[in-house]
Amino acid sequence: MRKIAIYGKGGIGKSTITSSVAAAIANMGRRVMQIGCDPKSDSTINLLGSKTLTPVMEVLQKNGGLCKNLDEIAVRGYKGIVCVEAGGPTPGSGCAGRGIIKTFDTLDEFEAFKTYDPEFVFFDVLGDVVCGGFATPIREGYAEEVVIVTSGEKMALYAAANIKSALDNFRERNYAKLRGIILNRRNIPNEIEIVQEFAERIGTEIIGIVPRDSEIQRAEERNITVIEMDPELPISKTIIQLAARIMEQ
Numbered sequence: 315m316r317k318i319a320i321y322g323k324g325g326i327g328k329s330t331i332t333s334s335v336a337a338a339i340a341n342m343g344r345r346v347m348q349i350g351c352d353p354k355s356d357s358t359i360n361l362l363g364s365k366t367l368t369p370v371m372e373v374l375q376k377n378g379g380l381c382k383n384l385d386e387i388a389v390r391g392y393k394g395i396v397c398v399e400a401g402g403p404t405p406g407s408g409c410a411g412r413g414i415i416k417t418f419d420t421l422d423e424f425e426a427f428k429t430y431d432p433e434f435v436f437f438d439v440l441g442d443v444v445c446g447g448f449a450t451p452i453r454e455g456y457a458e459e460v461v462i463v464t465s466g467e468k469m470a471l472y473a474a475a476n477i478k479s480a481l482d483n484f485r486e487r488n489y490a491k492l493r494g495i496i497l498n499r500r501n502i503p504n505e506i507e508i509v510q511e512f513a514e515r516i517g518t519e520i521i522g523i524v525p526r527d528s529e530i531q532r533a534e535e536r537n538i539t540v541i542e543m544d545p546e547l548p549i550s551k552t553i554i555q556l557a558a559r560i561m562e563q
């Protein structure tokens with residue numbers, strides 16, 4: 315089982331890229347699980363079609379902190395991908411990071427990884443603030459590999475640098491390795507050079523470059539990934555190539 319955490323600034327394209335990579339891997343006949351760790355709870359939306367998935371925090375809040383079984387918190391989406399959303403606290407109260415910790419505890423309690431036996435697990439994690447909760451996937455040994463999604467924009471690189479610092483801080487514990495950077499393009503001047511230089515500075519490499527492509531919005535309007543919409547599109551081919559790169563050991 316390969317456990318890969320995808321981190322990056324809010325709105326940078328983590329969920330879009332994670333779910334389409336997950337779809338590409340599932341298309342190859344592999345078992346995939348995607349766990350959304352963003353209070354926005356929209357990580358797996360484009361894998362679910364018309365199915366509804368209740369975030370773990372919502373299930374727990376409704377049932378006085380109890381979850382009866384995995385069916386309450388996990389739903390199979392596109393090509394059998396097991397989807398989970400951590401969810402978040404009531405706006406204005408509580409801590410979002412705690413939701414992630416609770417979610418991981420619940421998944422452990424019901425032996426989710428043993429039950430579904432996925433070959434690839436993706437954690438889609440908001441990386442604006444890498445507080446204790448948001449660092450859970452890398453701190454508690456859940457994810458062995460980390461991929462950072464960034465553009466060449468300053469704030470995206472700032473978040474990326476913070477994630478790298480968090481990784482360095484947890485080096486002593488179950489060390490998650492920084493696998494590389496995905497450049498999701500915003501088309502700012504010299505973007506590739508800027509991100510290339512950033513990658514070198516933090517001792518890693520760019521493992522994929524995703525262009526801005528309106529086909530992503532077209533797919534999103536139908537609540538599907540570009541992979542499901544049309545695997546022959548140039549953007550889908552880019553994603554399939556990225557998926558193959560991620561699948562390499």
Ligand code: ADP
Pocket residue numbers: 322323324325326327328329330331498499524525526527528530531534
């Ligand atoms: P995050 O999960 O990092 O918060 P999302 O994956 O939800 O970000 O992406 C935010 C928005 O940006 C989405 O609505 C998506 O349509 C758009 N988007 C992301 N990547 C691209 C891209 N390469 N080309 C066009 N639109 C994109």
Ligand code: MG
Pocket residue numbers: 328329330352354356357438
């Ligand atoms: Mg997201």
